[in-house]
Amino acid sequence: MYDEKELITSPLQQHFRENGKTVEVCIYRLPDTGWTLEIVDEYNNSTVYDDEFASDEAALALFLAEVKAEGIEAFIGPVPGTLLH
Structure with missing residues (x-):
């Protein structure tokens, strides 16, 4: 099992803004894995x-x-507290 300290974050991680909305682009990996995009x-x-x-x-x-x-x-997902049908 890996320790959180072993998580490698990409220098390409960023906040991306378009049309007045912002998302955080998270790119990371563990020492022996490929890159994950979140x-x-x-x-x-x-x-x-x-x-x-x-x-x-x-x-x-x-x-x-x-x-x-x-x-x-x-x-962009739902606002917290809203119900999805």
Whole structure:
């Protein structure tokens, strides 16, 4: 089992803003794994990609391509306390 101290974060992690909305782009890995991409919105909703990436650049490139294709709204979840139908 890994210790949290072993988590490697990418220097490409960032807050990304578009159309007045901001998400945090988290890119990280453990010592012997590929890179994980996680997007956290302003309401603390999280989208974690199932597949690992060979590089942190590849993870960021996928995120940017998806924002270009779908818009940042695709990564914004519900406001806490709202009911989904």
